[in-house]
Amino acid sequence: MKKKIYVLLFAALVSAPLAQAQTKKKTKAKVKTEAVIQEPEMERQVVNYTVESGESTAEIFARTITAADLSKYLHVLASDEFEGRETGQKGQKLAAAYISNFFRENGLIGPVASNPGNTYYQKFNLEQATWKAAALKVGKKQFVYQKDFFLFGDAPEQPTQQLDLVFAGYGIDDKNYSDYRNLNVKGKTVIVLAGEPMDKAGNYLISKSKEASPWGADSRAKTRAATQKGAKNVLVIESSEANLQKSMEGLKHWLDSPMIAFPGKDRRNPTIFVSPEVGAALLNTSAKKLQAYQNKISESGKPVPSEFKLATGVELQTEKVRSPLPTENVLGFIEGTDKKDEVIVLTAHYDHIGMDPTKTGDQIFNGADDDGSGTSAIMEMAQAFMEAKKAGAGPRRSILFMAVTGEEKGLLGSEYYTSNPVFPLANTVANLNIDMIGRTDEKYAGNKNYIYVIGSDKLSSELHDINEIANHQYTKLELDYTYNDEKDPNKFYYRSDHYNFAKNNIPVIFYFNGVHEDYHKETDEVDKIMFDKMETITRLVFHTAWELANRDERIKMDSNKK
Template sequence: MKRLFPLCAVALLSACNGGESTTPAQDTPKKTTQVSFDEQRFRTDIETLSSDKFEGRAPTTQGEKLTLNYLSAAFTKMGLIGANNGSFLQPVPMVSYTASEQQQVNLAGIAMQYRQDIVLGSRHDNQQVSIKDAPLVFVGYGINAPEYEWNDYQDIDMQGKIAIILVNDPGFAHPNDKKFNGNAMTYYGRWSYKFEEASRQGALGAIIIHDTKPASYPWSVVENSWTGAQQDLVLNKTEQDKRVQVEGWITLDIANNLFNKAGLSLPSLMDRAADSALNVDLAQNASIEFTNKADYADSYNVVATLPGSSQVNEHILFTAHWDHIGTDDSKEGDQIYNGALDNASGTAGILEIARQFAEQAKAGNGLKRSLTFIATTGEEQGLLGSRYFAANPLYPIDKTVAVFNLDSTNVYGKTKDYTIVGKGQSELEVYLDKAAASQNRVTTGESNPASGGFFRSDHFSFAKLGVPAVFAGGGAEPLDEATAKYKATMSEQMKGCYHNVCDHYRADWDLSGALQDLGVYYQAAAELGNNQDWPGYYAGSEFHPLRPAN
């Protein structure tokens, strides 16, 4: 994987054909220094960041201010440098769209109950959404993918129409047909892509049919995540004008009723949509009325750098999103989405890794390459902070060697294996293989590739630009019988807590597995930080053309 040239600019990909140096590296890599992570310090960071005082860490709230102060103080104490001209804060211009809970939504003559049947919003700066008798069109999976010879929008004009779309992609429904990537979700299966494509097609609106198994999460996650204020990056007028006027989700039961009203069978159409590209005019209309407001405010990424000794302009990134959902005063009882596992634990993880590298640097064991730690904002709303940093990098993207992303660390004890989400993407995984092997662990892919995990966290914003990026941690096989018993008990306690108010810190979490995983990332980054390798993406990855592996 020895590559001595940085990523060619994405805009020049058609002309990029390498340029590998013929001069071998002269430096002998330093031996990786073993470190011991401080579990109590790690616990304290998780507990503090997910405490009620931090109010669920929603962007642009008091909870954000407390989070930014906490992280900035931690990085300052370590002796790291603020990456934004000395400041740890990178402003991320954001807008919060809040749709009224009192919505009048009628699809095919069926009155919809907000939250119970449907959630809708508008990412437009308008005070009122008013849609009368807009035609409804079923567009299968809502995919336009020339490389798969697939276009669900073939021969249809979506102007003034609302697209009804299936979640995931055809490979999930018919994995044995070798369509797309089989049971492993492609980016075409992600909700973000579906809304983007409907917008490109000129649709007035886009509504995804929620189905728990292909979505990989229950309706409660949709309800909790898609109601209340919805943050987004501020778009220019051209981008804004192209976006669908309304977007949201509908339950599978209500969707079945809608299709029955149109004289059609949704299960039959779902089966056909997985076989080949499909769109069907439902011959039914939608009327939608609700008020909407937009509030503008900057949120912030926290970016701290530990400069390298000789290859100082080459950066290895660690990312973890500090944000969560915030609070919901419409709920009875607990109203705070503390987000302890997701993602106070990942944020605490990059703090602990940063401390260890900083301590080693002070002891004269620093890396040749620079390390940059980014606690991102707005991940829960669509990877907003990482998307903004990737588009407005504080260090050149073509000098970014790799990205290690932490999102929800392992609270279920030590494991014999180590999970790499989307395994098989890049040569960066070789470093993880080696580091895991030093712990007598083997690397494996995720147990549910249909969930599209590789596209669901901040590393993806960098992968889209060709930077090798990994999202890894935990494992499926507990270390021993006692750990397996604990995991079963804790898994039952944590059931249903993803994006829910019960995701709070638990003093009885076994964090030994999380500390194991921090060690894998640490060792992998330490080795990469002391050599001249530029890992690339393997042939077969959609990112291979951007930075190809040797």
């Protein structure tokens, strides 16, 4: 556990609110303050604790947030012993116990009265589903799962479907290029070609460059467009047999793992990826004629109506076996003082994607950055706020520190909490969510002094300003709002746990270092984490939370951006 600091001489500082402290100028004069440090199973010791004159109370306790402590927690969370922290599995349970014990030993309250066995756990049941059978039949020809095609996503309730097909070219719905003009796809299985058409110069038609647009980079934009137009299924014809095999190899861990969801929840039909041979059979054509059709699009630079007469008697079998999967969010609570009924929620997901026993060598996805880094950060902030409380500088508003489960399966833990809140959502002031803060992405290679900030101005301009001021005053990071743009194709605003709070009109900030080469790979290891970067970002979140918890007025909802 982190050393417990009991500050002896902070009477004047403790009484100073953050807003006042932010206006003070620091002087070179320093006051040395003695602090007693206690640690279980260690001798008591006395150290010098230096406080700069004019330093705010928030700064005093922010400096208890250290790279060394963050490293200590993360080395446990991302250890092989925790087996990749797969939702509902042994490693996730070990991580939950570690986090709850940390909260308990540091004096946080377990607020879940409905679970008297462990009031730090918010328990709930998910459902895991494994493939019992998967088959695709076109006329009399049967194609083999994970050879000729694969399914990515959940399975519908009906185990066998007759597919009503419609062909939508490349499946693009861009303002200057749309395959959906005059095309009704409601209730049908939409067949689309993978990738993006290119012009004669070898540039992609949509991006008009050598780099594919989001329409060509992967299938998500195409699946989203078809689904929004009412399609029942989406079927993607890969550009080559080699590409299909490469995709299956890269996704093998997910294809072989159970799908996890809430019991009885409406299930989205899977996206079906097929080889060119299967695609030609579905379109009742040959691979040569299909290539000729694609060449026509490249030559014309716009969608071309097809003359394909689609196959009939197409049958998809997608049957799964379902079983219950218990899991838990881990909650630690610090009660406020005069505004204790209002709550700030700090979140990070402690689950990851587990293990892949089919791999040779390293089989464990340790998830050091994703999101062991964020989980370590909320643990460290919980301890810092508790030290403040012990010194008489506890927060005015209450703070809930929550390590959520099931994020990798679709933001399930945060969805469960916002549907079954321990504290009323109406009393929840804001959610600060931390997901990956220990690495750099390609854009910032060699520069650790940044963080992507997402969602801060979507519902409250005051929240945005508070974070900006805290950064300017204390941490001086480059705050990058690239992914806050609604037009950004990555749609990160919708892809972490803060979104379930935002859906309930609770102002949010998502802190994120961007995607790197080890994202969702077994190489996301502790030895690649930049703990000094983690320390700075954690202090920024701490300062923002401190101001939210201690200001006189609750932040206002004054915007409704997408």
